[in-house]
Amino acid sequence: MSGTLAIVGLGPGAPELQTPQATAALQSATDLVGYGSYLARVPSRPGQARHTSGNGDELQRARHALALAAAGRRVAVVSSGDPGVFAMASTVFQAIESGETEWREIAVEVVPGISAMFAAAARIGAPLGHDFCAISLSDNLQPWDDVLRRLTAAAGAGFVIALYNPASRARPTQFAAALKALRGILPATTPLAFASAVGSAEERIDIVTLAAADPARADMRTLVLIGSPATRRIERRHARPWLYTPRQSEDVSP
Amino acid sequence: MSGTLAIVGLGPGAPELQTPQATAALQSATDLVGYGSYLARVPSRPGQARHTSGNGDELQRARHALALAAAGRRVAVVSSGDPGVFAMASTVFQAIESGETEWREIAVEVVPGISAMFAAAARIGAPLGHDFCAISLSDNLQPWDDVLRRLTAAAGAGFVIALYNPASRARPTQFAAALKALRGILPATTPLAFASAVGSAEERIDIVTLAAADPARADMRTLVLIGSPATRRIERRHARPWLYTPRQSEDVSP
Numbered sequence: 292m293s294g295t296l297a298i299v300g301l302g303p304g305a306p307e308l309q310t311p312q313a314t315a316a317l318q319s320a321t322d323l324v325g326y327g328s329y330l331a332r333v334p335s336r337p338g339q340a341r342h343t344s345g346n347g348d349e350l351q352r353a354r355h356a357l358a359l360a361a362a363g364r365r366v367a368v369v370s371s372g373d374p375g376v377f378a379m380a381s382t383v384f385q386a387i388e389s390g391e392t393e394w395r396e397i398a399v400e401v402v403p404g405i406s407a408m409f410a411a412a413a414r415i416g417a418p419l420g421h422d423f424c425a426i427s428l429s430d431n432l433q434p435w436d437d438v439l440r441r442l443t444a445a446a447g448a449g450f451v452i453a454l455y456n457p458a459s460r461a462r463p464t465q466f467a468a469a470l471k472a473l474r475g476i477l478p479a480t481t482p483l484a485f486a487s488a489v490g491s492a493e494e495r496i497d498i499v500t501l502a503a504a505d506p507a508r509a510d511m512r513t514l515v516l517i518g519s520p521a522t523r524r525i526e527r528r529h530a531r532p533w534l535y536t537p538r539q540s541e542d543v544s545p
Numbered sequence: 546m547s548g549t550l551a552i553v554g555l556g557p558g559a560p561e562l563q564t565p566q567a568t569a570a571l572q573s574a575t576d577l578v579g580y581g582s583y584l585a586r587v588p589s590r591p592g593q594a595r596h597t598s599g600n601g602d603e604l605q606r607a608r609h610a611l612a613l614a615a616a617g618r619r620v621a622v623v624s625s626g627d628p629g630v631f632a633m634a635s636t637v638f639q640a641i642e643s644g645e646t647e648w649r650e651i652a653v654e655v656v657p658g659i660s661a662m663f664a665a666a667a668r669i670g671a672p673l674g675h676d677f678c679a680i681s682l683s684d685n686l687q688p689w690d691d692v693l694r695r696l697t698a699a700a701g702a703g704f705v706i707a708l709y710n711p712a713s714r715a716r717p718t719q720f721a722a723a724l725k726a727l728r729g730i731l732p733a734t735t736p737l738a739f740a741s742a743v744g745s746a747e748e749r750i751d752i753v754t755l756a757a758a759d760p761a762r763a764d765m766r767t768l769v770l771i772g773s774p775a776t777r778r779i780e781r782r783h784a785r786p787w788l789y790t791p792r793q794s795e796d797v798s799p
Contacts, residue, residue, distance in 0.1 A: 381674025384789035420635025424678035444702035
């Protein structure tokens with residue numbers, strides 16, 4: 292078996308945030324596998340096969356990619372952001388563990404990318420400058436109580452929180468429930484940022500407070516960053532304020 | 546004032562993991578500011594000034610960069626990994642908040658990079674595939690009790706943990722104390738990975754268990770990844786095992 296499988300992170304969308312390693316992995320692949328809107332970002336090449344799938348059947352997509360690699364193809368599975376963060380890399384390894392024994396011998400390479408949380412943080416200042424966590428609010432794949440437990444533990448312990456998948460049409464109420472839980476723990480003035488479609492022409496960033504955050508502001512393309520009690524806001528005259536979290540904790544005054 | 550300040554993430558070290566945006570920001574700068582070993586990674590350009598500093602005086606380095614930008618220069622502050630993660634971006638905004646009022650009007654751009662934790666995770670599998678956090682073990686800038694509180698809260702709530710700055714010559718004992726605390730919370734078999742100098746010729750990755758982890762294995766160039774009870778290990782015949790954390794939590798069996 293001489294096939295290979297690269298799981299490639301495109302970054303948040305802008306070509307200038309895609310690493311040369313990702314570009315090379317995409318160019319050398321015989322087969323691209325991925326969700327349609329991610330594949331649409333990759334320039335087409337003559338002779339390169341494209342296997343487009345919907346946003347749902349990720350385990351099936353991973354198995355298809357592994358079967359192609361086992362048959363000797365050079366496969367690239369395309370992911371947005373970093374493939375290791377709430378994305379395809381975990382799904383591919385899950386498919387390997389539960390799949391054909393020979394799949395364990397495939398040369399698998401994970402090609403990291405700029406994750407949505409770092410792209411958003413960069414546009415906002417340095418909100419992730421001290422200890423932070425990333426939590427997916429989707430309960431398609433996990434019990435909601437577990438999500439809430441991690442959220443409240445993180446807020447109570449002083450982590451800055453990056454919330455992935457805060458809301459979708461199928462899950463309109465969970466983000467409101469999350470905000471309610473956080474309002475019981477963190478000061479009302481805690482900075483909160485909504486970052487949507489970062490790096491695209493539709494980018495929209497709003498910096499508010501935990502008390503003033505409108506649950507309806509979040510959708511599928513939104514990342515929500517919630518400060519810790521140490522996170523600070525710098526006002527500017529002609530521009531959006533900056534948020535940053537100091538690396539010292541002397542400044543902490545909840 | 547027409548100066549600009551870019552805070553640029555080089556990524557973990559390999560040029561193929563540095564984004565085109567970072568490369569462009571470095572090339573267009575009139576002045577590079579940074580720690581010597583990071584500046585050494587940036588090719589020199591005729592006419593471009595280099596301001597090298599030691600690893601300690603970061604706030605002073607940030608103020609120097611801001612003063613240069615305020616004087617009209619195009620400044621790039623060079624950071625390893627992602628500049629927003631335990632690095633220079635937070636320090637620059639702290640310097641702005643505590644500095645000259647006019648510094649708030651400088652055009653500041655944070656240029657994200659591949660952080661050490663994602664580069665390490667990519668070499669190991671998909672250990673950060675579900676909710677995770679990043680904690681800096683250094684107590685140069687914070688009380689040790691706060692570090693321990695966040696560490697135990699994260700482990701107890703089921704986060705995968707990326708430990709930055711686990712040890713240095715000045716802080717040889719804290720990582721052992723952290724392991725001891727985690728062993729009181731997590732199963733002995735919890736996967737733990739040491740990732741040192743990822744992407745360089747000296748890269749060394751060891752995958753062990755929480756019970757078997759040797760505190761002396763960690764140094765300044767090491768990132769430590771500690772699984773959650775859901776993190777799984779896939780054995781391979783001729784290679785290091787893979788670690789991944791499933792996005793479902795049905796598999797959780799601590």
